[in-house]
Amino acid sequence: xxxxxxxxxxxxxxxxxxxxxxxxxxxxxxxxxxxxxxxxxxxxxxxxxxxxxxxxxxxxxxxxxxxxxxxxxxxxxxxxxxxxxxxxxxxxxxxxxxxxxxxxxxxxxxxxxxxxxxxxxxxxxxxxxxxxxxxxxxxxxxxxxxxxxxxxxxxxxxxxxxxxxxxxxxxxxxxxxxxxxxxxxxxxxxxxxxxxxxxxxxxxxxxxxxxxxxxxxxxxxxxxxxxxxxxxxxxxxxxxxxxxxxxxxxxxxxxxxxxxxxxxxxxxxxxxxxx
Amino acid sequence: xxxxxxxxxxxxxxxxxxxxxxxxxxxxxxxxxxxxxxxxxxxxxxxxxxxxxxxxxxxxxxxxxxxxxxxxxxxxxxxxxxxxxxxxxxxxxxxxxxxxxxxxxxxxxxxxxxxxxxxxxxxxxxxxxxxxxxxxxxxxxxxxxxxxxxxxxxxxxxxxxxxxxxxxxxxxxxxxxxxxx
Numbered sequence: 001x002x003x004x005x006x007x008x009x010x011x012x013x014x015x016x017x018x019x020x021x022x023x024x025x026x027x028x029x030x031x032x033x034x035x036x037x038x039x040x041x042x043x044x045x046x047x048x049x050x051x052x053x054x055x056x057x058x059x060x061x062x063x064x065x066x067x068x069x070x071x072x073x074x075x076x077x078x079x080x081x082x083x084x085x086x087x088x089x090x091x092x093x094x095x096x097x098x099x100x101x102x103x104x105x106x107x108x109x110x111x112x113x114x115x116x117x118x119x120x121x122x123x124x125x126x127x128x129x130x131x132x133x134x135x136x137x138x139x140x141x142x143x144x145x146x147x148x149x150x151x152x153x154x155x156x157x158x159x160x161x162x163x164x165x166x167x168x169x170x171x172x173x174x175x176x177x178x179x180x181x182x183x184x185x186x187x188x189x190x191x192x193x194x195x196x197x198x199x200x201x202x203x204x205x206x207x208x209x210x211x212x213x214x215x216x217x218x219x220x221x222x223x224x225x226x227x228x229x230x231x232x233x234x235x236x237x238x239x240x241x242x243x244x245x246x247x248x249x250x251x252x253x254x255x256x257x258x259x260x261x262x263x264x265x266x267x268x269x270x271x272x273x274x275x
Numbered sequence: 276x277x278x279x280x281x282x283x284x285x286x287x288x289x290x291x292x293x294x295x296x297x298x299x300x301x302x303x304x305x306x307x308x309x310x311x312x313x314x315x316x317x318x319x320x321x322x323x324x325x326x327x328x329x330x331x332x333x334x335x336x337x338x339x340x341x342x343x344x345x346x347x348x349x350x351x352x353x354x355x356x357x358x359x360x361x362x363x364x365x366x367x368x369x370x371x372x373x374x375x376x377x378x379x380x381x382x383x384x385x386x387x388x389x390x391x392x393x394x395x396x397x398x399x400x401x402x403x404x405x406x407x408x409x410x411x412x413x414x415x416x417x418x419x420x421x422x423x424x425x426x427x428x429x430x431x432x433x434x435x436x437x438x439x440x441x442x443x444x445x446x447x448x449x450x451x452x453x454x455x456x
Contacts, residue, residue, distance in 0.1 A: 051386065137385055144365040144370075157343045160285070
């Protein structure tokens with residue numbers, strides 16, 4: 001509940017002109033809570049109004065008159081923990097930057113509470129670092145405000161252009177009638193696909209099959225010339241297969257291969273003509 | 276030739292460089308010098324003096340515009356107003372404009388808040404920034420710079436026409452602190 005009240009408070013407080021006090025539990029909330037500092041879960045609101053923790057801090061310093069030096073450290077620590085408790089995992093990345101700032105402030109505050117301390121020369125005064133960063137940020141913040149005021153196209157000024165005249169293009173117009181379209185479409189649909197191609201495979205010649213054929217021939221006659229066992233159209237491949245079949249038969253002792261003075265090879269059956 | 280130059284500017288609807296105009300005239304069979312074209316533009320400016328038009332030189336060249344005095348009448352032409360640009364986006368583009376080329380990390384250092392991918396994407400889509408290179412540092416982060424379109428859209432010719440970046444106030448820490456308190 002308290003968180004919501006802070007949000008309401010921030011919302012109303014950001015509008016300086018608004019004098020109405022937020023009503024909390026039926027009572028007007030007149031006193032500025034001491035712990036009004038980065039209200040937990042008012043994050044989304046803050047992010048809409050402020051562009052980051054630097055912006056928020058600048059705002060608080062300048063407009064809200066919050067004295068960062070008088071902030072209660074224990075209070076900040078409480079808020080710090082409350083923050084982590086309430087933080088959505090989704091908002092974690094965004095909140096982290098606000099947390100870093102809160103931690104930095106807490107550190108500065110704690111250092112100020114300690115008796116006078118001499119910083120190591122290498123270690124920079126975190127207070128000075130923060131102020132430098134704030135100043136640098138403020139430079140660009142005001143620069144961005146200046147740029148935002150510059151006239152912008154389509155917002156503050158407009159470019160002029162004219163409709164183009166009809167541009168003549170040297171192109172023959174194509175006129176096609178409905179009927180023509182239909183005819184052409186029909187013609188295309190019925191046109192034989194001459195571009196279709198398919199692979200023609202050679203009929204596979206099997207040596208085993210050829211052995212059977214040779215044996216069949218030799219079952220009718222005792223001797224046959226090699227050339228007679230060939231089949232026209234099988235080409236060189238057929239010759240090879242037939243020759244392999246002959247060798248196979250000769251090896252197994254079914255036939256004898258005889259070559260006379262001529263080039264012709266004869267296949268002679270050794271098993272004799274079967275009856 | 277004056278009228279041809281005028282026609283080109285009207286037809287283009289975007290800034291044209293003198294050299295661009297010369298090339299266009301050249302392909303059209305009208306040879307010309309850059310100085311001739313500049314003279315044409317000057318004559319056109321004189322001609323427009325009493326009209327609602329003006330020729331403005333922006334980063335990408337010469338552009339025909341409607342005089343800003345007529346903007347209020349024009350805004351009612353469209354139902355949609357030009358989209359508002361968020362504070363975060365303006366801060367980001369300003370840092371890029373004054374410190375370019377910068378990495379996302381550089382922007383984050385100044386703003387104290389992480390720069391969302393959407394912010395960068397939105398600026399890239401608007402053609403206001405471009406990746407000008409990659410920093411020779413671990414992770415090779417992209418370096419961003421502003422484009423000519425950014426200057427065109429703000430009606431300026433170059434980066435030095437941007438408002439001056441406010442000086443950082445050189446004060447010693449104690450003084451700042453007394454101010455803060």
